[in-house]
Amino acid sequence: MRITDVTLHGVQTPRRYATVCAAPGGGADATVECSRHYLLELHTDVGLTGIGEVSDVEMVPVYTPGYVPPRDALLETYRWWLVGRDPFDRGRLHAERPLNGLAAAAADMAVHDLLGKAAGVPVYKLLGGMTNPRPLLCWVAFIRDDLRALREELAEKVAAGFRAFKLKVGVDLDLDDERLAVAREVAGPHAELKIDASGAWDVPGAIAAIERLQRHGLAGVETPVPVGQVEDLAAVRRAVDVMILEHANEFELALRMIRADAVDVINTYVGGVGGIYPLIKMLALCEAAQVGVLLGSTLELGVGTAAQLHVAASTATLALSSDLIGPAMYTDDVITEPFVYADSTLRIPQGPGLGVELDRDKLEQLAWPGV
Ligand SMILES: [Mg+2]
Incomplete structure (x- = not known):
């Protein structure tokens, strides 16, 4: 061919x-x-x-x-x-x-x-076959200062079956605290709640923020300090009692974080690393290092989401929920059978190739x- x-x-x-x-x-x-x-x-x-x-x-x-x-x-x-x-x-x-x-x-x-x-x-068959048929996906709630709008958003997602959530935080700590209280109340005591500070904090700020927000029962804190500041990340991780999550789109950064004991779970994904082929290598690196992994997102449409789902379906070692929310965050899609969320996951396409048209x-x- x-x-x-x-x-x-x-x-x-x-x-x-x-x-x-x-x-x-x-x-x-x-x-x-x-x-x-x-x-x-x-x-x-x-x-x-x-x-x-x-x-x-x-x-x-x-x-x-x-x-x-x-x-x-x-x-x-x-x-x-x-x-x-x-x-x-x-x-x-x-x-x-x-x-x-x-x-x-x-x-x-x-x-x-x-x-x-x-x-x-289907592509997952090329990657090792089906080992994870129902990958847990979270809803990602961006920063909104309207708590009523947040409550409506989360209630809608709970009704749609989501039981894992990630809240973007880091602009206003008081607001983050209030938003997390709303999220815990709406999502219930057993929902997985992660936060992502997008690198907004420095080391003392991160430690203070995490200690304050931890009362909401956090499954993980992503990017507390800017990506790549590995020693700072390691310092935060040593000081707090919650899993630290960080993006790695290059092997070199993943290795630096692993060597510095800076991270519990690496956030990586098809788009970030340049495709399924390098992502499989990244997953193997994390598995060998006994570091957890989850699939992040840059908000894919249906085609990109399908590619991610094939990786998720063939990866038994995903440590926390993955962030594949594109199909629900956009008002429209370009595939003939758009994805529908149920039970905090998406169906794995079964047709040949990516299985979407x-x-x-x-x-x-x-x-x-x-x-
Ligand atoms: Mg992130």
Whole structure:
């Protein structure tokens, strides 16, 4: 099988509400009302088409520093990289990849979609088979100062079956304390509650905040200090009695955190590490180091969520709930059978490849010309 051409569709999807997180070092980060994505198709000489997704393209600079790929440049890069190649050569494709993070992940998803379709099996079968049929997913509640709106949001999610939640915190400690009280009350005593401070705190601030917020029964605290400040993270972890969670999109950062005993659970995901293939290596690294793992998110559409679900379904070692909320946070999706949450999880697609199909009408309705 050879890849013969690449197509790229830009789409934009509003979020259900304007989302706010803390900024690294403190204060509030930019409000996000709408996300833009590229859907990638890889065409082949055997008539199969593989699909992938650059989820939330504004996030791409985070993973490819200083570089926002314009649509045409991105398409040309994909063509240069992938046309003429055999999608079975995953190792070589990754070794020679000219893109990182979300942009590389889109190609990797489409490659896995092709391999699954060629073999007539869902992608999870290529990754070790079904070991985790009902991966626990949490609802992520962004920072809102309207406690009534938060209560409504969480009550709706509890009614929809969610029993794990992550609250973004870090802008206003008093508000965080009140929000967590609402979350615990609405979600009940047994719900898993994580918080994510997005790096807003310094070491003493993190310790004080965690000691105060811990009364709500926290399953984990993510990114208490800015990502990459490994010694600070280790200092926070030594001082508190709650699991510390941190993102790692590069092996080097994961190793530094493991060596410094800085982390209990590593948050990693398909888009962050550049695809399913490198993610499987990251999961193996965490397993060998006996560090927990959960799947994070940059708010994927249905294609990116499917890719993550295949990894989740074949990973028996997920330590805490994973953050795959894209399909419920956007008002629309681009797949023919959008995902529906039930019992704090999503069904694992069973069709060949990623098991989801692009809805051509949606691609047109949601079209975005790209940068
Ligand atoms: Mg996070």
